[in-house]
Amino acid sequence: MTSTLREPVTLQGRIRTELQKLHDAHLHISPRVLEAPQRARTRILGRDVVNLASNNYLGFADHPFLKERAAQYLQRWGAGAGAVRTIAGTLQIHEDFETQLAAFKHTGSALVLQSGFTTNQGVLGTLLQEGDLVVSDELNHASIIDGLRLAKATKKVYRHKDLTDLRRVLDENPTDGLIMVVTDGVFSMDGDIAPLADIVALAREYGAVTYVDDAHGSGVLGEQGRGTVHHFGLQDAPDVLQIGTLSKAWGVVGGYAAGPADLRDLLINRARPFLFSTGHPPAVVGALSAAIDLVQQEGGFMERLWDNTRFFKAELHRLGFDTFGSETPITPVIFGEAETAFEASRRLLERGVFAVGLGFPTVPKGLARIRNIVTAEHTQDDLERALNAYEAVGREMGVIGG
Structure with a gap:
């Protein structure tokens, strides 16, 4: 018998x-390097640019109040926590901030993860077990998708924001286990808002809990930026879990789970990322504490954010761009194919506007786009400069008429 050998x-x-x-599919990414702080205007390749690419919704990433508290x-408290939280890495400031965050979210407890x-x-890995059912919106964030891959529950997907399809999936998959409906609060690529009140009402018909990833809703929606759950008046609901990040509107880094009082205790004992990762450095905790204080002490951040959002969207529509029905500061401009979106991004940068093109697999094929995020820190001049650049690039590339 002759064996077939191949090169290893x-x-x-x-x-x-x-x-x-990646190169052949025109999907290779080379991240731009910011040469100045994360602000509404920053510097890239030696050029001052209007920054429409960050998640710095409230302008907190370089805010003096946060930097002072961090210092x-x-x-x-020192440079680092020195250990995982469950061994010797829980400082008093960690617990103080989690108490502050729970009070802000109006929940029984909150736990901060990396x-x-x-x-x-x-959280998904801790709560879901074999015999449970979890039903997830098809456009949920990649972190939800990966979290569900690790869970032993039966996993099903419903069409985006489609309550009829959600009911169908729940009807077709009866179980005696825990039932969980999972949705983003604000969807990160399209900028639309989940119909959360309707989702929660439907979930309750089946005895299900609703799990809301509010990464792009926290700091953007609800009173003082308390999030999508508060936007819909569901903050006192015991069957709604609030999950989110501390790296977008709050300007720093981390994630949180806010819910019933016992949730924190269970996650401390079972959530593997918490159990096996070092606690946040003190400077991070200080900046986060300052962010929550600042949004409550000084009004105007969200008002400026939404004033800028409405102006920018209206002007893009006037120019003829398709923003795909966005309802939030996340404002996609659709270009179709990835190469077109990437080329438009390059031309915008040449005109002093930093806005990143996104293609498959981040967004579906044929719906490549530039995702823009205006912030509370942008001025009218910033936005008009960006709009002038968009108009020029759009006409050059035949995306809009002229």
Whole structure:
């Protein structure tokens, strides 16, 4: 018998093959490097640019109040936590901030994890067991998708924001276990808002709990930025879990789970990302505490955010761009194919506007776009400069008439 020999796959060969696939599909990404702080105007490639690419909704990432508190915590508590939270890495400031966050969210407890991504992994992995049913919106964030992959529950998907399809899935999958409906509060690519009141009402018919990832709703919707759950008046609902990030509107880093009083205790004991990751550095905790204080002490952040959002959307529509029905500061401009969106992004940057093109697999094929996010920090001049650049690029590329 003659054996067929082949060359073994090498690490370098695998890396080069996968990179070539990305290049061939025009999907290779090279992140832009900011040469100045994360602000409404920043610097890239030596050029001052209007920044429409960040999630810095309230302008907190470089805010003096947050930096001052971070410096105070750094000097008093040191550079790092020194251990995982369950061994020796829980400082008093960690618990103080979680108490502050729970009070802000109007929940019985809150627990902070290392990121929004790991929060979804930790909470979904802890709560869902074999025999449970979890039903997820088809456009939920990748962190939810990956978190569900680790869970042993039966997993089903319903069409985006389609309550009829959600009911169908619940009807077709009866179970005696826990039933959970999972949705983003604000969807990160399209900027639309989940019909949360209707979802919760339908979930209750089946005895299901509703799990809301509010990464892009926290700091953007609800009184003082308390989020999508508060926007719909569901903050006192015991069957609604509030999950989110601290890296977008709040300007720093981390994720949180806010819910019933016992939820925190269970996650401390079972959530693997919490159990096996070092606690946040004191400076991070200080900046986060300052962010929650600031949004309550000083009005105007959300008003400026939404004034800018309405102006920018209206002007894009006037120029003839398709913003795909966005309802929030996330404002996509549809270009169709990935190469077109990437080229438009490059031309915008040449005109002093930093706005990133997104293609498959981040968004569906044929719906490549530039995702814009205006912030409370943008001025009228910033937005008009960006709109002038959009008009010029859109006409050059035949996306809008003229």
